[in-house]
Amino acid sequence: MKIGIVGIGLIGGSIAKELKTRSLGTIQVYGTDKNPDHVAKANSLALVDEMLSEEELFEQAEVIFIAIPVNKINDELGRFLDKTRPDQVLVDTGSTKRFICRGISNHPNRSRFVAAHPLAGTEFSGPDAALLDLFKGKKCIICEKHKSAEDALEKALKVFNFLGMDSFYMDPEEHDKHLAFVSHLSHVSSFTLSLTVQEIENDQNQIYNLASTGFESTARLAKSNAITWGPIFDANKEYLVEAIDLYINNLEKFKQSILTNNIKESTNLMLKANEISEVLDGIALNK
């Protein structure tokens, strides 16, 4: 099988590394990237069998993954689909889904496309960040499966399965709504925690001296790449703003309970928050 990957960053690079390393030569992995530094890095790290031009990659590959920022996916997906042949499958990996699905919903080659979101990542970016086992035991969401041809869906699922992922189906609107709360809001809260702490601590050494592993965990996502996350926030604006508003609302509630020494209320809020423990333990166990 020949697999092409457009964009050799954290996600594209990790897909490439996994396929190339674990397939024992039964899968040929081709990459393409507009960034010459990424091309050089992908070659020097041997993430792929060969880096090609976009034209050559679309010539060669049977399944093509698009792993570029979501705004670029929105801009380029129609053009990619124009040159997708009936024997090829195009799969995206974007973290938002409704605009991507909407943008190509009437494209004559729509059935060759599979809208996917592999739920995996780290706070790092670029080919250097590519990791083996990044996808292992994680979930992959597929949207609008009824709009993909059966053989296209089957091939995409086969690759995600090879990466170690369980796939499940979701409506793109539902996907974007839920991910706004469960993923995008976490990033906003971490970025903002970092900003707030830096606002009163001018000296990074002081933060280092005072911070424990709790702060490190909560602020970890503040290291995330603006080039990846800016477009995700933008593409999921409505739901994300709803999530931020609800979050601020709950912060105000918490603050009021502290301000008014209402220990019963703050305890109730913490006990309710504690109820997420099992979910978190499950994720940590599976890391």
Add this chain to the structure above:
Amino acid sequence: MKIGIVGIGLIGGSIAKELKTRSLGTIQVYGTDKNPDHVAKANSLALVDEMLSEEELFEQAEVIFIAIPVNKINDELGRFLDKTRPDQVLVDTGSTKRFICRGISNHPNRSRFVAAHPLAGTEFSGPDAALLDLFKGKKCIICEKHKSAEDALEKALKVFNFLGMDSFYMDPEEHDKHLAFVSHLSHVSSFTLSLTVQEIENDQNQIYNLASTGFESTARLAKSNAITWGPIFDANKEYLVEAIDLYINNLEKFKQSILTNNIKESTNLMLKANEISEVLDGIALNK
């Protein structure tokens, strides 16, 4: 050396475990706890050499650590100090410092007391949560060192050093202000993230399916114990509310940049947030 520990939970239990395990019998470790379950657990886990009554412990130990919730420290510290002899040292481990220091500032035995905050912990609690190496490579803050007798300070530092900690000095007011931002705010933001996500997701399985390791990291502190954290929030109310207000302010700024498609502004906020990366990497490296 004989060391007593009042309160065998996460912190007291971890101090006990470390001293008992690493001292090769050169330190005798005594514990006391009002909770019979903690007494039974401490015995069955052999965290201490012996569980004693409070009276017996104050009879025996040369250095006595107080590792109970900060509200209980505030309530009990005067009474503990009443029975501290001139050859004994009393050390607290509370996460807030100004009310604790203020409460005993005129006590005749003040010089036998060392106000300390070992910056270490996990999201778990109770004797079961006791960990070896919890304090290794971490910092310990000592407040009002000039109010402690030289020999008392020296003994306390010796024990913290044995636990693997670097100690440094801080004014109690400064301590509480900075910790509100760097530690307590992280907890509030995690608790609130959990509340917000649970508000739109009724089904914990759904959260599990959608959440990645990023959410797990950001929400981890939402597992923290209300009995520990309620009194900390309460004792540090003024500074914590200041921190929450600034945090909400920054969230509003972030939200506005997203709402108005002001990519330049949101990118600037993320790049500024990224500046904490080195600090976080340093903490992670030291875990």
